[in-house]
Amino acid sequence: MRILLVGAGGVGTAITRIAARRPFFDEMVVADYDLSRAQAAAAATNDPRFRAERIDASDVEAVKKLIREVGADFLLNATDPRFVMTLFAAAQAEKTGYLDMAMSLSRPHPERPYEQVGVMLGDEQFAQARQWERNGRLALVGMGVEPGLSDVFARYAADELFDEIDEIGIRDGSNLTVDGLEFAPSFNIWTTIEECLNPPIVWEKDRGWFTTAPFSEPEVFDFPEGIGPVQCVNVEHEEVLLIPRWVGAKRVTFKYGLGEDFIRTLQTLHALGLDRTEGVIVPGPAGPVSVSPRDVVAAGLPDPASLGARMRGKTCAGTWVSGIHQGKPREVYLYHVVDNEWTMAEYGCQAVVWQTAINPVVALELVAGGTWTGAGVLGPEAFPPKPFLDLLTAYGSPWAMREQQPAHVLPTV
Numbered sequence: 224m225r226i227l228l229v230g231a232g233g234v235g236t237a238i239t240r241i242a243a244r245r246p247f248f249d250e251m252v253v254a255d256y257d258l259s260r261a262q263a264a265a266a267a268t269n270d271p272r273f274r275a276e277r278i279d280a281s282d283v284e285a286v287k288k289l290i291r292e293v294g295a296d297f298l299l300n301a302t303d304p305r306f307v308m309t310l311f312a313a314a315q316a317e318k319t320g321y322l323d324m325a326m327s328l329s330r331p332h333p334e335r336p337y338e339q340v341g342v343m344l345g346d347e348q349f350a351q352a353r354q355w356e357r358n359g360r361l362a363l364v365g366m367g368v369e370p371g372l373s374d375v376f377a378r379y380a381a382d383e384l385f386d387e388i389d390e391i392g393i394r395d396g397s398n399l400t401v402d403g404l405e406f407a408p409s410f411n412i413w414t415t416i417e418e419c420l421n422p423p424i425v426w427e428k429d430r431g432w433f434t435t436a437p438f439s440e441p442e443v444f445d446f447p448e449g450i451g452p453v454q455c456v457n458v459e460h461e462e463v464l465l466i467p468r469w470v471g472a473k474r475v476t477f478k479y480g481l482g483e484d485f486i487r488t489l490q491t492l493h494a495l496g497l498d499r500t501e502g503v504i505v506p507g508p509a510g511p512v513s514v515s516p517r518d519v520v521a522a523g524l525p526d527p528a529s530l531g532a533r534m535r536g537k538t539c540a541g542t543w544v545s546g547i548h549q550g551k552p553r554e555v556y557l558y559h560v561v562d563n564e565w566t567m568a569e570y571g572c573q574a575v576v577w578q579t580a581i582n583p584v585v586a587l588e589l590v591a592g593g594t595w596t597g598a599g600v601l602g603p604e605a606f607p608p609k610p611f612l613d614l615l616t617a618y619g620s621p622w623a624m625r626e627q628q629p630a631h632v633l634p635t636v
Contacts, residue, residue: 224248224591227293227319229280229310230301231255231264234324234367237572237580238301241618243268247588252293254278267571280306286313295319297590299583303413304328308347311362315351318358320590322583324367325414326461329421336422337436343424344464352600362600363586368540368559369395369477370461371582371603372615372622376542376557377462379608381470384555388472388546393462394556396446396453396480397538399563399574412521416498419481419489423457426467426475438486442478446539447625448560453480469604472546492520534563538574556625559615585614 224247228235231253242251254276255261261275276293279285280302290298290313297320300310304325314321326345333341348364355362365371373393381388422434438456445452455478466475481489492498497520502513541558563574570577586603589595595606603611612622 224296224587225294226251226297226299226587227290227295228253228299228301229255229278229286229306231257231261231275232301233573233576234580235301236264236267237570237577238299238584239264239268239273240570240572241577241581241584243270243273245584245588245618247591248272250274250293252276252289252295254289256280281309283309283313283316286310287317290314290317290319297322297587299587300324301580301583304417305413311348311351314362315354315358315360318360320360321362321364322366322586323364324371324579324583326364326370326464328417329459331422332434337434340424340432340434343432344459344461348600356599359598361590361597363590363595363603364600365461365465365602366583366586367579368582369393370465371579371586372559373462373540373542374465374603375606375608375611376622377466377470377472377544378604378606379612380542380544380555380557381472382608385544385546385548385553386550388470388544390474390476390543390545391466391470391472392475392543393460393477393541394444394446394455394480394543395478395538395540396444396450396455397536397575398446398450398453399534399536399538402533402535412524413517416489416492416517416520418459419479420493420498421459423459423477424463425457426463428473432463438481438490440476440478444478444480444543446480446541447556447558447623448537448539450537450539450560454482455480456486465602466604468602532567534567534573537562538578540578554627556627557622558625559620559622561620581615581618581620585611585618588614 226248250272253261253265258277265273265275298314300323307327327347329344330342332339377391424432426432441456443452444455458479460477462477463475497516499516502515504511505514537560539558539560541556543556545554561574561578566572566574566577594610
């Protein structure tokens, strides 16, 4: 397998360091707008299977040309969601496989954004599923950790643990801190703002997809392995759009453990208009220029990939499932915990980007070996989950499951 990896930021760099330890591919070309960043990611592996190229991910023709030059079997998208459709289109045109960790962007309903869906995450990609099927090619979408591993957990619960599922709820939380910084997101701030301030989506069997207000339905979820209780709120996320397509459940939600201070900061950014993506006119020495406020916020914050040495704690991604098994109520939390101290010592990458990066590598190894096969635009739920979970463990990063009582949700404080 020959892989074109587009994006050499925190997640892309972590992908190269994880993949370098695996033999399933012949070459991985690391491409980025910043050639020096791509070169650094490739060189750090000390592996001749890696090399670097420069690419503008917004230029479809340039991406198509690079796919042909590389002879790529798969395009692995490690950019932020703004570039999903460009890279998706290029891969489709060149009839190569495609994998991303975040799907095409949503657009809120123009009149009732907190009640009805508008354009949903992934809609633009799923609209082209028939073409991918006709081409006999696979576009594996949402294959990071959340979405990704969380979706694999949902399919595993449906296949192995339940006869009937009432609710599947993705619950993400951590006790990570960054020395010397009060506000330093551990993931791409552009993406964080997008998913946290857009109307969250909920799916119910009797209603379909609908939206709520940002940060709605707060609950305190008790995370395992010493992380403890964290306040979680509804956030827009791909799992709610993916899971109902392949897994039967009465309700699907995604709640993120942001904490009150983080929520307050995001609300302030929104109140000031600093979450906007459209440009505003700013005076400059050479005359007025158009600047995106969100890009300014991103530029003013430290690169998440650079925070690892200052980070402390663990991060947990998991899927809470409730339902019926053998005629009795059952509730479980399937989860994956990563300790920042371990990822820094073992890979030189901070925990959040590393936890995201390991899953597309595992998935591509399953595809390369013929264990996961398919054509079309498919989510992680479309594939058998056990081979993925077994291989994840073989990579040295095991998952776990907690049986629990229905009182897992503590009163909001």
